[in-house]
Amino acid sequence: MKLVGAALVLLAISGCSADVVQDFTKNCSKFFANPDEIATPPTRFNEPQYKQICQTLNDSVEYATYYDTANRIPVYSAYRFEGFKNCSGRQGLWYIEPQLDQEDGDRNMAQKKTVPSKLRGKHQALNEDYKNSSYDRGHLIPLYYAKTRSCATATFTLTNAAPQNHTFNNDEWKKTEQKMGKILSTNCLNVGLSAYVVTGVIPGNEKINNRVNVPSYFWTSYCCLDNNNKPQISGGYYGANINNPVNNVSVSDLEILLTNEYKKGQFQLFGNGSCMAGQGSTEAFNLDRSRTGLFIKKDNDK
Numbered sequence: 001m002k003l004v005g006a007a008l009v010l011l012a013i014s015g016c017s018a019d020v021v022q023d024f025t026k027n028c029s030k031f032f033a034n035p036d037e038i039a040t041p042p043t044r045f046n047e048p049q050y051k052q053i054c055q056t057l058n059d060s061v062e063y064a065t066y067y068d069t070a071n072r073i074p075v076y077s078a079y080r081f082e083g084f085k086n087c088s089g090r091q092g093l094w095y096i097e098p099q100l101d102q103e104d105g106d107r108n109m110a111q112k113k114t115v116p117s118k119l120r121g122k123h124q125a126l127n128e129d130y131k132n133s134s135y136d137r138g139h140l141i142p143l144y145y146a147k148t149r150s151c152a153t154a155t156f157t158l159t160n161a162a163p164q165n166h167t168f169n170n171d172e173w174k175k176t177e178q179k180m181g182k183i184l185s186t187n188c189l190n191v192g193l194s195a196y197v198v199t200g201v202i203p204g205n206e207k208i209n210n211r212v213n214v215p216s217y218f219w220t221s222y223c224c225l226d227n228n229n230k231p232q233i234s235g236g237y238y239g240a241n242i243n244n245p246v247n248n249v250s251v252s253d254l255e256i257l258l259t260n261e262y263k264k265g266q267f268q269l270f271g272n273g274s275c276m277a278g279q280g281s282t283e284a285f286n287l288d289r290s291r292t293g294l295f296i297k298k299d300n301d302k
C-alpha cells in the first residue's frame with residue numbers, strides 16, 4: 001500500500017502534462033484500470049501510425065486516446081468514470097490535437113488554426129471532413145459520462161470521434177451509453193467500486209472525404225474494481241454502425257471480436273486477468289465475412 005501511495009504522490013507531482021506521448025501509461029496512467037495495482041491499458045500495436053494521446057484541455061488531463069493517424073479515427077479512448085455532471089447543451093466547437101500534425105505543437109487540444117495550414121489535418125480528421133457527409137462526429141467518451149465541465153468540453157475533440165451513423169448515434173448507441181452509465185453508476189460507484197471505461201471502433205471499408213475511415217462497428221467496455229483493485233464487474237457492448245440493436249457481451253467475447261477484426265495478435269482491454277469474466281452475457285456470435293462488417297448471432301438472432 002505504501003508503494004502505491006508513493007506512486008500516486010509521484011504521479012500528482014509530475015502531473016500528466018503531455019499530449020502525444022511515447023507511453024500513456026506513464027504520462028496519464030490514471031485512466032486505465034489497475035487490476036492487481038498495475039495500470040493496464042488496452043492493447044497497443046507496433047505500427048508508427050498509432051499515437052498515444054493524453055487528452056489535455058487547458059493543462060488539465062481528462063482521458064486517454066489511442067489514435068490511428070492513417071485512418072484518422074481513434075482505436076479507443078480510455079476513461080475513469082466518476083459520475084454524471086448532467087451537463088446540458090452541446091457546444092459547437094470541436095478541437096483537434098496540434099501535436100499530431102506538428103511535433104512541437106501545443107500539448108493542449110486546440111482549434112485547427114493553431115496548426116500551420118500546410119500541416120493541418122495531415123494525421124487527423126478535421127471538421128471539414130465531416131461536413132459533406134451524412135455522418136455524425138460520434139463521441140467515443142461521451143459527453144454524458146463527464147463529471148466536470150472541463151471534461152465535458154474535452155470530449156469535443158476530433159481525436160475522440162469517428163464517423164457515426166446519425167440515427168445510430170441518437171438511438172441505439174445512445175441507449176447503450178445510458179444503459180452502461182446506469183450500471184457504472186448503480187452497480188459500481190454507488191457500492192464503492194472504481195469504474196473504468198474503454199470505448200472504441202473497428203475500421204470499415206469506406207471513407208468520408210477520401211480521408212476519414214467510417215467504422216463498421218462501435219464498441220464499449222467497462223471494468224469495476226474494489227478497494228484492493230480486484231475486478232468485480234465487467235462487460236461490453238458492440239453495435240454495427242447502422243441502427244441495429246446493440247449486443248451485450250463479456251469482455252473476453254469482445255476481445256475475441258477485436259482480435260479477429262484487427263488481426264494484430266490478441267487484443268486485450270483490461271489486461272489478461274479477471275476483468276475478462278464479468279457479467280455481460282456471453283451470447284455467442286459469428287462474423288459472417290460474406291456480409292462486410294455484419295455480425296450474425298449464432299442463435300436467437302432477433
Ligand SMILES: *[C@@H]1O[C@H](CO)[C@@H](O)[C@H](O)[C@H]1NC(C)=O
Nearest residue numbers: 017018019020021022026027
Ligand atoms: C512522459 O513521462 C515520462 C516518464 O515520466 C517522461 O520522461 C516524459 O518526459 C513524459 N513525456 C512527455 C511528452 O511529457
Ligand SMILES: *[C@@H]1O[C@H](CO)[C@@H](O)[C@H](O)[C@H]1NC(C)=O
Nearest residue numbers: 057058059060108149150153
Ligand atoms: C484555464 O484554466 C484557468 C485556471 O483554472 C482559467 O482561469 C481559464 O479561464 C481557463 N481557460 C479556458 C480557456 O478555459
Ligand SMILES: *[C@@H]1O[C@H](CO)[C@@H](O)[C@H](O)[C@H]1NC(C)=O
Nearest residue numbers: 082083084085086087147185
Ligand atoms: C443527473 O440526472 C439524473 C437523472 O437524469 C439524476 O438521477 C441524478 O441525480 C443527476 N445527478 C446530478 C449530480 O445532478
Ligand SMILES: *[C@@H]1O[C@H](CO)[C@@H](O)[C@H](O)[C@H]1NC(C)=O
Nearest residue numbers: 128129131132133134209210
Ligand atoms: C459533396 O458530396 C457530393 C456527393 O458525393 C458531391 O457531388 C459534391 O461535390 C461534394 N461537395 C463538396 C464541397 O465536397
Ligand SMILES: *[C@@H]1O[C@H](CO)[C@@H](O)[C@H](O)[C@H]1NC(C)=O
Nearest residue numbers: 134165166167168242243244
Ligand atoms: C444509418 O442507419 C439507418 C438505420 O439503420 C439507415 O437507414 C441509413 O441508411 C444509415 N445511413 C448511412 C449513411 O449508412
Ligand SMILES: *[C@@H]1O[C@H](CO)[C@@H](O)[C@H](O)[C@H]1NC(C)=O
Nearest residue numbers: 179183235248279280281283
Ligand atoms: C444483456 O442482454 C440480455 C438479453 O440478451 C439481458 O437479459 C441482460 O440484462 C443484458 N445485460 C446487460 C448488462 O445489459
Ligand SMILES: *[C@@H]1O[C@H](CO)[C@@H](O)[C@H](O)[C@H]1NC(C)=O
Nearest residue numbers: 265266267268271272273274
Ligand atoms: C493470459 O493468461 C493465461 C493464463 O493465466 C495464459 O495462458 C495466457 O498465455 C496469457 N495470455 C497473454 C497474452 O498473456
